[in-house]
Amino acid sequence: MQDILAQVDRNAWTADVVHAINRSYTESNGAPWYTDSVRPSGAKDFNQVDVNDFQSQLKFALKFHEIERREDSISPVYQQTYEWIFKPSPDEQKWSSFSAWLQNDEPLYWITGKAGSGKSTLMKFICHDHRTRELLALRNPAPKPYLLSFYFWNSGTPIQMSQEGLIRTFLYQVIRDHPGLGRLLFPPRFEIYAYFGRHVAWREPLLWSELASAFKTFVRDITRQKQLVIFIDGLDEYYDKHGDLLDLIQSFLGRGVKICVSSRPWVVFEDAFKTSPSLKLEHLTQGDMEYYVESKLSANPGFEVLKDFDPCGANDLIDSVSEKASGVFLWTFLVTQSLLEGLSEGERLTDLQRRLDSLPTDLEQLFWKMLKSLDRPHYERASQLFQIKRAFICTSTLITFALADEDDPEAFKMLRPSPIARKFEARAELFRRRLNACTKGLLEPSGYRNRVTPDTVVEYLHRTVRDFIERDDICIELQQATNETFNANFRLCQAYIMKLKMTDPDELRDENLTHEAITAMEYAFRADPDCSGCQETLLDEIDKAATELSTIRLADGGNILAVAGRHHWAQLHRPFYRCTTFLHIAVEAQLVQYVRRKLKTLEVAPIRGESPLKKLATDLLHIAVVYYKSSPFVEEKESSFVHSQPNLELINFLLDHGADLLAEFKLAPQDPSQTILALAPHNSELKALLNKHYEMLRHESRSSSTRKVKNSKIFGIFRSQSC
Helix, strand or coil: CHHHHHHHHHHHHHHHHHHHHHHHHHHCCCCCCCCCCCCCCCCCCCCHHHHHHHHHHHHHHHCCCCCCHHHHHCCCCCCCCCHHHHCCCCCCCCCCCHHHHHHCCCCEEEEECCCCCCHHHHHHHHHHCHHHHHHHHHHCCCCCCEEEEEECCCCCCHHHHCHHHHHHHHHHHHHHHCHHHHHHHCHHHHHHHHHHCHHHHCCCCCCHHHHHHHHHHHHHHHCCCCCEEEEEECHHHCCCCHHHHHHHHHHHCCCCEEEEEEECCCHHHHHHHCCCCEEEHHHCCHHHHHHHHHHHHHCCHHHHHHHHHCHHHHHHHHHHHHHHHCCCHHHHHHHHHHHHHHHHCCCCHHHHHHHHHHCCCCHHHHHHHHHHCCCHHHHHHHHHHHHHHHHCCCCCEHHHHHHHCCCCCCHHHHCCCCCCCCCHHHHHHHHHHHHHHHHCCCEEECCCCCCCCCCCEEEECCHHHHHHHCCHHHHHHHHCCCCCCCCHHHHHHHHHHHHHHHCCHHHCCHHHHHHHHHHHHHHHHHHCCCCCCCHHHHHHHHHHHHHHHHHCCCCCCCCHHHHHCCCCCHHHHCCCCCCCCHHHHHHHCCCHHHHHHHHHHCCCCCECCECHHHHHHHHHHHHHHHCCCCCCCCCCCCCCCCCCCCCHHHHHHHHHCCCCHHHHHHCCCCCHHHCHHHHHHHCHHHHHHHHHHHHHHHHHHHHCHHHHHHHHHHHHHHHHHHC
16 A cells, blocks of 8 residues: 555656646746756766667657658659749749749748649659759858758648648658757757656657747757758648648748748738749649640550641640640649540540540539549449548558458458468559549559559549548439448448458557557447447457457467467557456447447356456446546547547446446545546536445445445545545
């Protein structure tokens, strides 16, 4: 008991010290940077290994899963297009010279244009092209300028369209390039690390105040030495108030800082950047589009033959495409694909011209025409694929998509692990072909021009495609093409179960096992929220698959559970409490109806006079009350399993089925803050429910004098908490 209380006291002291450290830096508006010879007074001695460990942990804390995904998904420029950006502007009234801006004192440059005009492609091009740095260096040869970049993406996860994602990406790039800056930019964290080590230092996630302060410090100090150039793409894809984002960008500007931004030509951005150098992309790319169309068509032998017969007609076709495009490169790309399909079918120039004339110039109308051109089976499959894409809560990888496309509802039950089943590459390639045929390229593997792997992410071709597909009227239209029994969440749950069964255990880490299993649970719940149909079967199959995978014999003779020192795969998710069954996770997720069904079917014989069912219900009660505020099971998007309040129906059910309300007092009767009842004052309904069951127990115990004494002590503790 003394050990428990001592640990409580130490934890409280540690929390007080951490709070004092953070407060001291807040009140002093930042502290002097540490040097190799300076460390916090009273802290432990640290060496380079400690410093490297802190920097490694900081880099891990800053990085998020999708940190480079948007940039990687942006298509590179096509051959010799966009070369004009590095040449002097022939007409400054039409567009401001970008090359001149790189060399002058103007702080900000705005690239704007229609949806699909190629803004992101241009931003990626100028950010990585060597001429950008060379032109910057002409103004100030030494030292070399430092570049940062971020690409907002509202088709991705929330952090990809947020200020937090922006700043974390910038700081990650800084720490990646200059690891030694970590302890200088985050001095409170480093001081806490120096006192208490990594466990305490990284107990809490990085706060916005820390991120903002660190980046402000970096900008202030880097600009004393060199020029800082920042590229921010897609301001219109920011999810919150654009005025707040503009204020943040404005705060970056100062001596030694240049910023290049891109966005659609919305009024909020026109007002903000009206005095800054700028260009409107659709006014400058007609030549690029003519070159693109001509080179793509000319690579087709059939077009070369047609061109020999009628060179003027061939040139007129190319000119017609670029003129109808009105500066929208995405439209040009899709129409060129359609013309190439016509060539493969042996169409003449007149046929190709009629095909072009039949295509609408509006992007959304073009998308709809492409889908309506599919035959009935392909259109139905396209509808299913778009519904599955919308249902994804995690990264939509090619292999997960391929397994979700399996239309046999019993496939996840029938599958057995085998070398053939694990041929992920073959499955992914077969699905890539099917995806292209059924969606006409509106869904595509990201970066598919490079090598496609099972983990390649499937994305919408463009943001405009996502906006179109997710319109309410289009969703209804697409859903009408599928059978009413089709359930995208069921398909995705099936896919994750199949992945568990197909995974080679020797190549699996325990955190991947729990992530896959818990993600499957999320889809099972969404497929059948009230547990009236498939939820119970899916959850049972998830537990079965995860159990089998965690106990399969590894090459070294052990298994995943033995290596981790656990008894059930659920303990890999929550190793710090008695998590011995799948029901523990189900209770934490508040899967009330599933837990009801399972506990009602359990009939366990007493062991030495004690009911195992009562012990299980007691453990589950602890989880139901204490862990309802758990971190998201699925990090990428909001999880169905994160709750602001404990589930009273679930708690009442567990108490009715033998959960021992008094058992929690046995842990620390001298310290009610360690007991389950300590939470009651924060929730009047929970307090009333616990009080009701306590009074029932108190009434039942009056026949035993020994029990009466014990209960009177506990009753006093409870009353002190209730007051």
